Amino acid sequence: MSAHAHVATVDYAALDDNALVALVRSGQREAFRHIMQRCNQRLFRVARAVLGEDAEAEDVLQESYMRAYNKLDSFRGDSSLATWLTTIVLNEARGRLRKRHTMVDLEQVDAAPDDSHQVIRFPSKFGSEDPLVSAARSQIRGLLEHAIDELPPAFRTVYMMRDVEECSVEETATMLAIKPETVKTRLHRARRLLRASLHGQLANTMSEAFPFMGQRCARVTAAVMARLEDAQPT
Missing domain, CATH: 1.10.10.10 (Winged helix-like DNA-binding domain superfamily/Winged helix DNA-binding domain)
Known part of the structure; x- marks a missing residue:
């Protein structure tokens, strides 16, 4: 059996995050596609929350995934993979904001008076x-x-x-x-x-809210996989 055939039989969906990371580290780039598909929804929502715009949030996801792939050896499992990736996305998105020179003065926001009286919790569901x-x-x-x-x-x-x-x-x-x-x-x-x-x-x-499935998920995932392919030495 060829190495390619062996890789093709891996049931990536059944593996946990740490197992997928181990496969990527061993050279199986396809495992990274499944990491992206597993985390895309959360990471897009976080990037979009910071930037407030779809297209730039997608761009941040691509750049963040490239950074994550290249520094995957630094993932030690101290936090979940989703948390580790979220931190990378937040850093990338905030970098974009700094370039825009529109960072909010967070200390001023947090110090703003809360003028509400009786507050009813806004439920999740x-x-x-x-x-x-x-x-x-x-x-x-x-x-x-x-x-x-x-x-x-x-x-x-x-x-x-x-x-x-x-x-x-x-x-x-x-x-x-x-x-x-x-x-x-x-x-x-x-x-x-x-x-x-x-x-x-x-x-x-x-x-x-802010779905990241279907065509949008496939577009970002395919773009990152293509960039990883291009980055490999011939």
């Missing part, structure tokens, strides 16, 4: 949903995505990671290099702003 809401899901999701885009960047990133991707407070704080209490404060304010914008009716569409 409803236990049940109105049939009319379900029938209009795509239109509602569009409204929700627009409302999230309108959040201040510092709040938008925390909201995307906590309520959309359901990262823990501790994981979010570590990845963003902020205090857990700051995560809680920004999430609280983001929910309040969204509630005011959406009248508290649209939280059940959280899990479908």
Whole structure:
């Protein structure tokens, strides 16, 4: 049996992240495609939360994956692979913001007074949903995505990671290099702003916001695989 035939029989989908990393390190580039497909949704959402724009978020993903592939030997498994990749994406996205010279003064944002009184939590999901809401899901999701885009960047990133991707407070704080209490404060304010914008009716569409499946996922994955192929010595 040829080496190529052996690689083709690997059931990548059944492997955990560490096993995929080990295969990539051993020279099986195809395993990296499955890492990307497994992490694309979260990483796109994080990049888009920082940048607020689809095309640049996709570009950040490509660059981040190239960086990750080239420094995969530095992944020690101290955190999950998704967390490690998220940190790379955040660094790349923030670098783009610095080039734009539009970084938000986060200390000023966090010091802003919270003028809310009685605050009702903006939930991640409803236990049940109105049939009319379900029938209009795509239109509602569009409204929700627009409302999230309108959040201040510092709040938008925390909201995307906590309520959309359901990262823990501790994981979010570590990845963003902020205090857990700051995560809680920004999430609280983001929910309040969204509630005011959406009248508290649209939280059940959280899990479908900013999809990164189908053609978009395939486009980024194929582009990175092509770049890796080009980068190999002949």
